[in-house]
Amino acid sequence: MTAPDRDPRDPLDHADTAIGQQAAAWWARLRSDDFTQADADALRAWCARSPDHARAWRELKQVWQALDPALTHAAAAAPQRANVLAFPVRPGRRAFLGGALAAGVAVLALRPPLGAWPSLQELSADYRTGTGEQRQVALSQQMTVQMNTQTRINVRAPEAIELLGGEAEILASGARQPVTVLAGAGRLLAQSARFNVRHTDDVVCVTCLAGAVDVLWQQRRQTLDAGQQLVYDDRSAQAVTAAPTQEASAWRTGALSFVGKPLSQVVDEINRYRPGRVLLRNPELGRRLVRMRFSIGQTDGALAMIRDLYGAQMTSLPGGIVLLS
Structure with missing residues (x-):
């Protein structure tokens, strides 16, 4: 050979x-x-x-x-x-x-x-953040990107990026030409706006926090005003909905809040901020609706909360792996 x-x-x-x-x-x-x-x-x-x-x-x-x-x-x-x-x-x-x-x-x-x-x-992305890390990147006077945990972006032009994965809050400050964000199957354009983009598991969620954002998906163009949200993937785009804006940008405050969310969603979020991996092995437990709030720096405390409040069996293994059943 x-x-x-x-x-x-x-x-x-x-x-x-x-x-x-x-x-x-x-x-x-x-x-x-x-x-x-x-x-x-x-x-x-x-x-x-x-x-x-x-x-x-x-x-x-x-x-x-x-x-x-x-x-x-x-x-x-x-x-x-x-x-x-x-x-x-x-x-x-x-x-x-x-x-x-x-x-x-x-x-x-x-x-x-x-x-x-x-x-x-x-590792080959132009900018990336590790687990639990956040950073701010000023690409130009018109475009600033605040990156959340486990986020990767490539710079396509001074005012254009591709969000390969993760989550970022984009600030477009009165650009003459719209700043551009490529995310999954869509393209986002904004001249004066603040918006949150999350790209995980091939699904993109765009939340307009201030101003207006145009979402181009296939041959469609949809304008999001402040307080609106749109979710899409490679196959379909959902209808525009009212956005839980405080929830969408909660990560900027260092805390995560869940009200009436399935425990499986909470575990997925913990895995974004915690080294290792939490494996939820009980589907019934994963469907249970929970109410939780915790600091993104205290994810092990959140696991203890799940154990104590919701009766989960927790097994800790080497390498930061935790089994919940």
Whole structure:
């Protein structure tokens, strides 16, 4: 097999992202049916190519080893989720590579299990925030972006961005030309407005907080005034509704509030602000409507609240993984 490397003339060959892509390519090769001893030797040689290669492989191995006990335990407790929690490895291939094979599981560079660390796509964004992190980016005098947790944006022009994922509040300050936000299947235009855009699980929610925002989706154009909200995905756009504006921008105050929301929605939100992963394994519990308010910096306290107030069984595992049942 020819090693899955980039062209050696490529000046990015030794960049972190390129090495991560090579590692991911090796992992894909590792899982193919015709993986051989020669491939194993070539992978060892790749790891020995430079300190950067060795360090990237070692760090991925350390991450996976930290998560492995938790994922194994959770997979055993919930077999129906095994395809999400762990990647099966053929024993014979483990013999080929010894300890290095465990590191290979870290494919992880492209699709991390349970979202436990940033993917390559996240790392390649122009601006991004980590779990629990918020930051403000002034792109021009006319456009300021306040980024919430786990958010990624690319800059398309001084007054145009693409929200790849996460949540952001956009301030357009009297621009001559409308500022532009690309999010999923839609395009948002505003000249003087403040609006919140959330792009999670392929769904985009636009909430106009002040001024007016035009939403272009397929061949339709809809204007949102202050206090209005629109939700869309690749297939459809819902009708404009009155927006819970305080709820939409609550993250700016450092607190989250839920009134009459299903517990599953609360858990999803906790996972955006907390390292690791909370797995809700009781569908009936997830449908229960709850009333909660907590600081985004106190998500473990929120889990304790769920346990004490709603009778959930909570099991804490290594790697920040928590099972609720």
